[in-house]
Amino acid sequence: MPGKTPFSSGAKVELSRSAAASRRGIRRGKRETLGEKSARANAIATRLALTYPDVECPLTHRNHFELLVAVILSAQCTDAAVNKVTPELFRRYPDAASLSGASTRDIEALIRTLGLFRAKAKSLQRCAQQLVEEFEGQVPATMTELTKLAGVGRKTANVILGHAFATPGIAVDTHCKRLSNRLGLTGEQDPTKIERDLGCLLPPQEWTGFSHRLIIHGRRVCHARKPNCGGCMLRQWCPSRDLA
Numbered sequence: 256m257p258g259k260t261p262f263s264s265g266a267k268v269e270l271s272r273s274a275a276a277s278r279r280g281i282r283r284g285k286r287e288t289l290g291e292k293s294a295r296a297n298a299i300a301t302r303l304a305l306t307y308p309d310v311e312c313p314l315t316h317r318n319h320f321e322l323l324v325a326v327i328l329s330a331q332c333t334d335a336a337v338n339k340v341t342p343e344l345f346r347r348y349p350d351a352a353s354l355s356g357a358s359t360r361d362i363e364a365l366i367r368t369l370g371l372f373r374a375k376a377k378s379l380q381r382c383a384q385q386l387v388e389e390f391e392g393q394v395p396a397t398m399t400e401l402t403k404l405a406g407v408g409r410k411t412a413n414v415i416l417g418h419a420f421a422t423p424g425i426a427v428d429t430h431c432k433r434l435s436n437r438l439g440l441t442g443e444q445d446p447t448k449i450e451r452d453l454g455c456l457l458p459p460q461e462w463t464g465f466s467h468r469l470i471i472h473g474r475r476v477c478h479a480r481k482p483n484c485g486g487c488m489l490r491q492w493c494p495s496r497d498l499a
């Protein structure tokens with residue numbers, strides 16, 4: 256399956272006038288206009304794309320079915336832990352038809368090193384059944400259809416849409432939520448509202464790359480407890496710099 260996915264706008268690196276005005280505004284504590292905030296968000300997106308040019312899905316997969324299974328398994332555990340269990344899982348159950356016929360007990364045995372393994376085994380089996388019964392064994396390509404599947408919420412659906420179907424989607428996980436708040440791009444805590452706010456600030460072609468790069472930046476620099484503001488390339492656009 257896809258290796259490197261650019262998800263990059265190729266937009267100019269320089270601050271636009273309104274991004275510069277916005278930067279001055281956040282320094283003085285002035286309220287930003289929507290246009291200024293959007294310009295700042297786009298400047299942040301551009302800088303993120305320069306720093307992290309390739310957005311590669313860290314979950315090992317060879318097709319849409321395997322990607323769906325891996326993303327469902329990745330909830331509340333590391334990608335590395337998922338990549339350890341999926342080779343055997345995919346060897347035994349290479350498609351929706353075979354997984355739908357598995358017992359949850361057998362699936363549990365293969366994924367028991369992962370958090371929430373019982374719930375995930377149940378979701379996988381049910382999801383596979385739905386794929387067989389409603390989608391001819393194929394992974395659907397729309398948000399509405401994907402979120403009908405067991406174990407699939409908007410975050411999972413957006414990852415699938417972005418990586419499998421090149422359809423723009425903002426995947427809001429804990430890093431995306433924390434960083435978009437620290438960067439002053441939203442004041443919301445609810446992922447669906449954060450997705451809406453970011454979607455209003457950025458053009459659709461930026462959505463997938465932006466959210467994935469925020470996740471990378473959250474893991475590498477803007478940590479939850481001790482953000483490295485001194486070494487952060489976003490500090491000029493960040494109202495939380497040295498405060499978080």
Ligand code: SF4
Pocket residue numbers: 434437438476477478482483484485487488489490493494495496497499
């Ligand atoms: S300046 Fe600090 S708080 Fe802002 S994004 Fe960078 S690391 Fe996070």
